[in-house]
Amino acid sequence: DIQMTQSPSSLSASVGDRVTITCRASQSINSYLNWYQQKSGEAPKLLIYAASSLQSGVPSRFSGSGSGTDFTLSISSLQPEDFATYYCQQAYTTPRTFGQGTRVEIK
Amino acid sequence: QVQLQESGPGLVKPSETLSLTCTVSGGSISSFYWSWIRQPAGKGLEWIGRTQTGGITNYSPSLKSRVTMSLDTSKNQVSLNLSSVTAADTAIYYCAREYTNSSGRTFDYWGQGTRVTVSS
Numbered sequence: 539d540i541q542m543t544q545s546p547s548s549l550s551a552s553v554g555d556r557v558t559i560t561c562r563a564s565q566s567i568n569s570y571l572n573w574y575q576q577k578s579g580e581a582p583k584l585l586i587y588a589a590s591s592l593q594s595g596v597p598s599r600f601s602g603s604g605s606g607t608d609f610t611l612s613i614s615s616l617q618p619e620d621f622a623t624y625y626c627q628q629a630y631t632t633p634r635t636f637g638q639g640t641r642v643e644i645k
Numbered sequence: 646q647v648q649l650q651e652s653g654p655g656l657v658k659p660s661e662t663l664s665l666t667c668t669v670s671g672g673s674i675s676s677f678y679w680s681w682i683r684q685p686a687g688k689g690l691e692w693i694g695r696t697q698t699g700g701i702t703n704y705s706p707s708l709k710s711r712v713t714m715s716l717d718t719s720k721n722q723v724s725l726n727l728s729s730v731t732a733a734d735t736a737i738y739y740c741a742r743e744y745t746n747s748s749g750r751t752f753d754y755w756g757q758g759t760r761v762t763v764s765s
Contacts, residue, residue, distance in 0.1 A: 539706065572751050581739055581755035582690065588749035625690055629743075629750035632703040634680070634692040 540564050540628050544637035550645040557613040559640045561626035566606045570630035573602055573611045576639075577622045585624075586611060616642070647671040649740050649756035657763050663730050667723040667740030667756055674698070674716055678743040679723040680752065681714065683736040691736075695743060696723065730763045737761075 541564035551557050561571065569589040574582035584593045586602035589609055599614040613620055621644055626637040653665035667679065680695040694704035696714040704712045713726040723740055737760050741752040 570749060572749070574752070581758055582752070583755075584751055584753055587751040591748055593751075593753075627690075627752070632695070633705045634695075636690040636692070639689045 539633055540567060540631065540635050542626055542628055542635050542637040544624075544626055544640050546640060547638065548641040548643060550643045551616050552645045553616055553618060555616045555645075557616050557620075557642060559611045559624055559626075559642075561604075561609045561611070561637050563607045563609075563628055563630075567628045567630035569605045570628055571602075571604065571609045572627045572629060573600075574625045574627065575620075575622045576625065582625060613642075647742065647754045649742065649754055651738060651740055651756045651759035653738075653759060653761070655760055655762060657730055657734075657761060658765050659731055659763055660729055663725070663727040663734060663761055663763075665725045665738055665740075665759060665761070667725075669721045669723065669742075673718075674721050674723065675718060678745070679714075679716065680741045680743055681723075681725045682739045682741055682752070683734075684739070684758075685733075685736040693725070693727075693738075732763050735761065735763045 543562045571589045573586040576582040585596050590602045601612045623639045623641045625639050648670045650668045657663045675698050678695045678697045681693040696702045711728045737758040739758045740756045742754040744753040
């Protein structure tokens with residue numbers, strides 16, 4: 539299985555801050571990397587696919603980068619509705635695997 | 646707009662089989678992979694497996710011996726059976742559509758999830 543490791547596991551930030559979350563794969567996954575946002579009590583929502591493509595309807599303050607084994611999700615100016623848990627997921631091969639999640643909390 | 650709705654018993658006894666159904670509306674289930682993903686309370690997401698028309702399946706190696714998935718195209722439903730359950734199988738179970746194109750492969754539609762507790 540490909541292991542996905544996110545860092546940090548949690549972070550505290552203020553509205554307006556720039557936030558960066560990293561995800562590392564245990565082997566190369568090319569650009570088959572997706573990012574999801576999950577709010578409490580809800581299903582995950584697709585934010586970024588293919589490492590850097592913004593899903594339709596997702597605000598442009600979200601961006602993704604990387605290829606191979608190292609990836610980042612950035613939020614340029616954190617908004618109140620962005621406080622949630624974020625997961626990376628590799629779609630290079632089965633079994634599909636997720637990172638352990640990064641919880642973004644209000645400072 | 647594609648919508649997914651999971652259904653099934655909320656309580657299953659240890660050693661029994663967990664059976665869930667995902668009903669898809671707003672689109673055909675043909676030509677897509679349909680995955681089941683679970684999430685224990687307060688924990689992360691675990692992919693259980695996926696199925697497509699033609700009986701094509703891929704399962705997580707850790708669950709493969711206990712999992713069966715299938716499609717019913719006449720009812721636009723996806724099913725999950727997980728046998729010999731234990732308390733470790735207690736989780737919210739999601740179904741999700743996997744969409745593939747030249748750009749990538751994503752879980753683009755998700756159900757709202759159904760909570761399953763394994764307890765006697």
